[in-house]
Amino acid sequence: xxxxxxxxxxxxxxxxxxxxxxxxxxxxxxxxxxxxxxxxxxxxxxxxxxxxxxxxxxxxxxxxxxxxxxxxxxxxxxxxxxxxxxxxxxxxxxxxxxxxxxxxxxxxxxxxxxxxxxxxxxxxxxxxxxxxxxxxxxxxxxxxxxxxxxxxxxxxxxxxxxxxxxxxxxxxxxxxxxxxxxxxxxxxxxxxxxxxxxxxxxxxxxxxxxxxxx
Numbered sequence: 001x002x003x004x005x006x007x008x009x010x011x012x013x014x015x016x017x018x019x020x021x022x023x024x025x026x027x028x029x030x031x032x033x034x035x036x037x038x039x040x041x042x043x044x045x046x047x048x049x050x051x052x053x054x055x056x057x058x059x060x061x062x063x064x065x066x067x068x069x070x071x072x073x074x075x076x077x078x079x080x081x082x083x084x085x086x087x088x089x090x091x092x093x094x095x096x097x098x099x100x101x102x103x104x105x106x107x108x109x110x111x112x113x114x115x116x117x118x119x120x121x122x123x124x125x126x127x128x129x130x131x132x133x134x135x136x137x138x139x140x141x142x143x144x145x146x147x148x149x150x151x152x153x154x155x156x157x158x159x160x161x162x163x164x165x166x167x168x169x170x171x172x173x174x175x176x177x178x179x180x181x182x183x184x185x186x187x188x189x190x191x192x193x194x195x196x197x198x199x200x201x202x203x204x205x206x207x208x209x210x211x212x213x214x
Contacts, residue, residue, distance in 0.1 A: 001021075001144075001145075002020075002021065002022075002123050002142050002145045002147065003019070003020050003021075004018065004019050004020070004190070005017070007035075007039055009033050009038065009065075010033045010034040010061045010100070012033070012061040012193065013194075014033040014193055015031070015192055015193060015194075016029065016030065016032050016033060016039060017030045017031065017149055017190055018030075018039065018042060019120070019123065019125075019149075020120075020121070020123075021121025021123045023121060024049075024122060025048050025049055025121070026048070026049050026050075026051045026123075027046075027048040027051060027120065027121075028050075028052050028053070028054050028120045028123075029043070029050070029053050029069060030056065030149050031054075031056055031062040031063065031149075031151065032063070032065040032068075032069045033062045033063065033065060034061070034100060034102055034103070035065070036068045036072070036102065039065070039069060040069070050069075051075060051120035051121070052077070052118070052120060053066055053070045053075060053076070053077045054078050054079050054118060054140060055078070055079035055080045055108070055138075056079065056080060056138055056140070056151030056152070056192070057084050057087070057133065057134040057137040057138070057151055057152065058084040058087035058091075058134065059087060059094075059134065059164075060098060060100055061100075062151065062152070062192060063087075063088065063106075064091065064094075064102060064104075065102055065103070066104075066106045067105070067106035068102060068104065070106065076109035076110065077106060077109050078108065078109060078112060079108065079110070079111070079118075079127075079138055080108075080111070080112060080134075080136045080137060080138050081111060081112055081131070081135075081136035081137070082111040082136060083131065083134075083135035083166075084134050084135065084136025084137070085136070086166075087134060087136070088105060088108070089105065091106075092105060112127045112129075113127065113129060114128060114129035115127065118140065123142065124142075125140040125141060126140070126141045126143060127139070127141075128141060128179050128180065129179070130153045130172075130175035130180065131172070131175060132162060132172020132173070132174070132176075133151070133152045133153055133161060133167060133172055134152075134166065134167065135167075135168075137151055137152070137153060137160075137175075138151075139151065139153060139180065141183060146184065146186055146188060147188050147189070147190070148180070148183065148187055148188070148189040148190070149189070149190045150190065150191055150192070151191070151192045153172065153175060153176060153180070153191075154176055154180065154191060154202060154206075154209070155197075156194055156197035156201070156202070157197075157205065157207070158208060159172060159173075159206070159208045159209055160192075173208075173209055176209045177209060180199060181199050181202075183199060184199065184200075185198065185200025185203060186200060187199045
């Protein structure tokens with residue numbers, strides 16, 4: 001069974017998430033933006049075996065500590081989609097702009113695409129390509145738990161910004177409505193920032209992408 005722990009990191013309070021298989025104790029960390037010591041302390045404190053780092057996208061508050069965490073445990077990095085490579089290449093510039101002293105550029109070991117899966121222990125996550133906030137954003141979905149990690153695509157009562165380089169509002173709306181909402185109203189999601197919600201709640205009430213918005 002999938003277990004998870006949300007660890008808010010960086011001054012942006014980004015929802016870094018530790019997923020793990022309760023049968024094998026193998027774990028994957030999604031979006032280690034920073035405060036890597038907190039993440040390591042949780043993993044080691046729970047007796048988990050780190051299997052891989054997963055990235056929804058490559059903004060620095062989601063990916064800044066990727067190299068530090070992957071190097072510490074000697075594991076691979078999977079994600080995001082290749083269209084976000086330019087954001088990875090810009091991490092040194094992002095680092096100076098936002099004062100993220102810990103952040104380092106890194107190489108991903110596997111770019112992810114729509115229809116791919118990632119696995120650790122007995123857990124398999126489905127990959128959904130959801131550009132708009134960034135051009136290479138992906139979402140991870142665990143079908144058995146009806147739980148998604150959506151990064152900065154969708155929030156409770158809001159959606160991701162599209163004013164960054166290569167962001168696109170219409171593409172983001174399409175990603176949400178055509179790739180996420182069809183998974184079901186009862187799907188819970190962990191956003192990149194802030195509280196969890198469900199796709200059904202956002203369909204009903206979200207002022208940007210709800211069913212009543214055209």
